[in-house]
Amino acid sequence: MSRQPRHVRKHRIASALIVAGTLVTGLLVSGGTSQAATQGPCxxxxxxxxxxxxxxxxxRALYGAYTGPLYQVRRASDSATRDIAPLAAGGVANASTQDSFCAGTTCLITVIYDxxxxxxRLTQAPPGGFQGPAAGGYDNLANATAAPITVGGHKAYGVYVAPGTGYRNNNTNGIATGDQPEGMYAIFDGTHYNGGCCFDYGNAExxxxxxxxxxxxxxxxxxxKVWGYGA
Structure with missing residues (x-):
């Protein structure tokens, strides 16, 4: 994600998301329900x-056996943080943990774990290296409750990307570079988008x-449609 209101430079994203959109589930690749899943996308x-x-x-967990943290939230009242994990191995996020932790205050998503x-992992995108608003400081963090969704009958929260929101990782491990082959997969909220540059999820500088x-x-x-478009 990048920082320039309504218009975000596409080079600002490295394994990241940008401008107007909601990432519901996303993952970068190379080359359910609350019950334990036998297979996840990964x-x-x-x-x-x-x-x-x-x-x-x-x-949600993207591996059937994954039980680790999905993301971290930070509440405004005391700046304390809390990791949010799946309800069970391979399952949907435990939204009640977030709701309880953030009760009476607001929370931001500070880390999206790998x-x-x-x-x-993705954290707050640092200042960019070009002229314009995005060069002036860090990108914004997403409001942790702005994208509620139901997955397999269970409440969860996606990442609501308002203009100026951005996550990035400049020290990645094992990500394709140059002309190495890679593929990408993501699930978005199809009702939340705009014509600005750019809402992206992918691999960059x-x-x-x-x-x-x-x-x-x-x-x-x-x-x-500045760069062309498909069907």
Missing amino acids: DIYAAGGTPCVAAHSTT QSGRNN RNSRDNGNGTMEAIYFGNI
């Missing part, structure tokens, strides 16, 4: 020989600077 990718190298979701084991054309591969979700 199990399917691994079986196909293209294991996930960054797996991000605030709504479930792949490579520690490619290994720093926060604009390193020229051809240095980002990402999924764009919006209706701007």
